[in-house]
Amino acid sequence: MLRFGMDRNHTVASFTIPGRQWLDADGQCSGEPPEFARQPAEMLAMYRMMVQTRLFDTKAVNLQRTGKLGTYPSCLGHEAVHVGVGAALRAEDVVFPVYREIGTKFWRGIAMQDILLYWGGDERGTRYADSPQDFPFCIPIGSQMPQAAGTALAFSLRNQPRCALAYVGDGGTSQGAFYEAINFAGVQRLPLVTVIVNNQWAISAPVSTQTAAATLAQKAVAAGIPGLQIDGNDVVGVRHTVAEAAARARAGEGPTVIEALTYRLSDHTTSDDASRYRSADEVEQARAVEPLLRTRRYLEARGWWNEDAEQQLRAECSATIEEAVKQYLATPRQSSDAMFDHLYANMPRNLQWQRDLARRYAAHR
Amino acid sequence: MTKLTMVEAINLAQAWELAHDPDVLVMGEDVGVNGGVFRATAGLQQRFGAQRVLDTPLAEGLIAGAAIGLATQGFKPVAEIQFMGFLYPALDQIASHMARLRSRTRGRLSCPVVLRMPHGGGIHAPEHHSESLESLLCHHAGLRVLCPSSPQRAYGLLLAAIREPDPVMFLEPVRLYRLGRQEVEDNGQALPLDRCFVLRRGEDATLVTWGAMVTETMKAAEQLAAENIDCEVIDAASLAPLDFETMLDSVARTGRVIIVHEAMRNCGVGAEIAATVAEHALYDLRAPVQRVTGYDTIMPLYRLEQDYIPGVQRIVDAVRTTLIE
Secondary structure, eight states: OOOOOOOOTOOOOOOOOOOOBBOOTTSSSSOOOOOOGGHHHHHHHHHHHHHHHHHHHHHHHHHHTSSSSSOOOOOOOHHHHHHHHHHHHHHTEEEEOOSOOOHHHHHTTHHHHHOOOOOOOTTTOOOOSSSSSSSOOOOTTHHHHHHHHHHHHHHHHHTOSOOOEEEEEEEEGSSHHHHHHHHHHHHHHOOOOEEEEESSSTTTHHHHHHHHHSSSSSHHHTTTTTTTETTTTTHHHHHHHHHHHHHHHHOOOOOEEEEEEEEOOOOSTOOOOOGGGGGGGHHHHHHHHHHHHHHHHHHHHHSSSOOHHHHHHHHHHHHHHHHHHHOOOOSSOOHHHHHTTTTOOSOHHHHHHHHHHHHHHHTOO | EEEEOOOHHHHHHHHHHHHHHHOOOOOOEEETSOOOOTTTTTTTHHHHOOTEEEEEEEEEEHHHHHHHHHHHHTEEEEEEEESSSOHHHHHIIIIIIITTTHHHTTTTSSSOEEEEEEOOOOOOTTTTTTTTHHHHHHHHOOOOEOOSSHHHHHHHHHHHHHHSOOOOEEEEEEETTTTEEEEEEOOOOOOOTTTEEEEEEOOOEEEEEEEHHHHHHHHHHHHHHTTTTTTTEOOOOOEESSHHHHHHHHHHHHSOOOOOEESSSTTTTHHHHHHHHHHGGGGGOOSSOOEEESSOOOOGGGGGGGHOOOHHHHHHHHHHHOOOO
C-alpha cells in the first residue's frame, strides 16, 4: 500500500516476542501439558528416538576417532529440537536440514547407514529411500533457506496442505539468504516453518558476534511474520510449537520463525576443539539442563519409565546401531563412474571420454 | 510466418511452454506486471496469470534458490536475472546447489531450471549492466550454458533449455535483442542444445564465436570474402558443453582457427577452445590459434565500451595474421 507523508512523533510499529517452555530442566510441566504429552506411547516414542540419536552420535564420533568415518558434526544436546521437529511434521512435509539434524532424519525414516555413508565420503548417503523429497544436508550456511521457500511456494501454488521446514543455525541467521527466504515467505504467505537452532556457538563465534538483536526470533518481525522463542531442550515445547506452526502453514495461514534455544555440548565437529574458545564451566552449566535428562524425569514421574526400561532401550539401540555400522563398513565404495553418471540426465559427450579415462586409472589404484 | 526480434522470439518460446506445459513457471524481478525490463516476458502474466508468471522480491539469490525448491517439486521455473552483472548474488545457489543437486543425491533430486539473463554490452547501459560472465558458469560441472545469436536460435534453444532435465543458463546478448528481425515459426520445435551452428561455410579459416560477436564476426568474414579469403563461421551456441566435434572438423579442413568473444581473455571460453584445438588438431594447424577477445579489464562505462568490444577490424587482422605464410 502506498503511503504519502506521516504523522510525527507516533510509534509507527511495535512488537513482542513470546517465549515458551513446557518441560523445565527438572522435567516439570508448567501448566497443562499438550494432548500428546499425556499419552505414554507418544512421549516414549520421542524419548526412544532421542536416546537412539544420542547413542548413534556417540558411536559416530568414535568411528571418526578410530579412522572409520570422516569429519563428523556431533548433535550432542540438540536431540529435543531434532526429535520434536520430526514428531511435529507429516511424511508429506519436506525438511531442509543444516547438517546436524539426524534426530529428525531418523524420525523420518532415513537410515543410519545413510548418515554414516554421507559423513564417510559417499554420496549414496543422501538417497533417503523412505523420505524421497527431503533435502540432503546443506553445508554452505543458510543457503538452504531460499530453496525451502521455493518448495513452500510449490505447495502454495498447487494448493497442497503441506509445509516446508527449514532449519538454520544461529550463525545462519547472519546470512542474507536467511532474510531473503523469510521475507519472501512473508510476501507470499508461504507454508514455511523456520526453526532456528540457537545452540549459541557458530564454531568459535558466540551469538554476540552474530547480532546485536536481543533474540534471533525477532528477525521474523522484519519479514512481517510471527517469531517466537522456545526452550529447545524441551521436546514437548518443540513438538507442540512446531506442530502449531506447521498446521497454520498447511492451512494457508503463512510462515513462522521459531527460535529454539539449546546448547552445542560437543565440539563443532570432530575437527574442532571447543576448549580453545569456551570454558568447561559453561559447558557444565549447559549439561545440567540438557534435553534427555528432563524428558526421562518427566516419564519417570508419571511411572512410564524406569532404569530397567532404560537399560533395555540402550541395549536395543546399540544393537541397531552396530548393525548399521556393519552395513556401512561393508558397503563397497562407488566406482569412479559415479562421479560422472549422475551429473546430467543426458551425459555430454566430453564427459564420456573423461569417464573412460577415470575408469582406466581407477583400475591402477 | 512472422518476422520477430530476438526478444520477441524469447517471449514467444516462454509463451509456448507456458501454454503447453502446466509445470512451467516464469519468475523474476519485474517480469510480471511490467513484462520485464527488456520486455522479454511482456504480456505473459496477463495471459497466464500471476500464479504462473511471478514477480519476486529484488533478491537474485532468492530467485535462484526458490527455483531449486520449485524444481524439486516438479515445477520447471524459467527465472530471469535482470542483468548478468547481477548474477553474483545468485552464484552460491547456482554453484553450491543447482549445479550439483542431481549428483550429490545420486539422481534423487534434480533442477530443471532455466536462468535467463541479458549478456554483454553495447547498448549504452549503466555500470554493471554489460558484463559477459559465461566463464564463471562454464566452470561449474552440472550446468549447461547456452548463448543464442539469432531470433530463430533463441526460440529453438530456449525451448530446448526449458525441456532439459538439468539447469540451463541462458545468456541473451543484449545487442541482438532488437538488432534485426527474422522469420520465426511458432511451432514449438526445439533445437539441439549441445551443437554448434555453422553460419557460413569456408575453406581458409575457422572463426568460432557466439552471442552478439556473431555480428562482427560475420561482417569480418564478408569483408575478407571480398579479398577471396573464405572463412567458415561457427556459432558455438552451447558454451557448456562445447561441441568440439564440429569445431575440430572445421579446423581439420581450414587449418586456421580464430576465436572471437566479448568476455575478457584470461580464462575465457576461448582458452578452452584453443587448448582443445591444440590437443586434438595441432598438426592440422597451419598457423597459431588466434583469440580476439575483450581485454582483461573491467567492462568500462559506455563511452569506452566500443573500445572494449572487439570490432570487425580486429577480427579481420587476426584472420590475416593466420594467413601470413
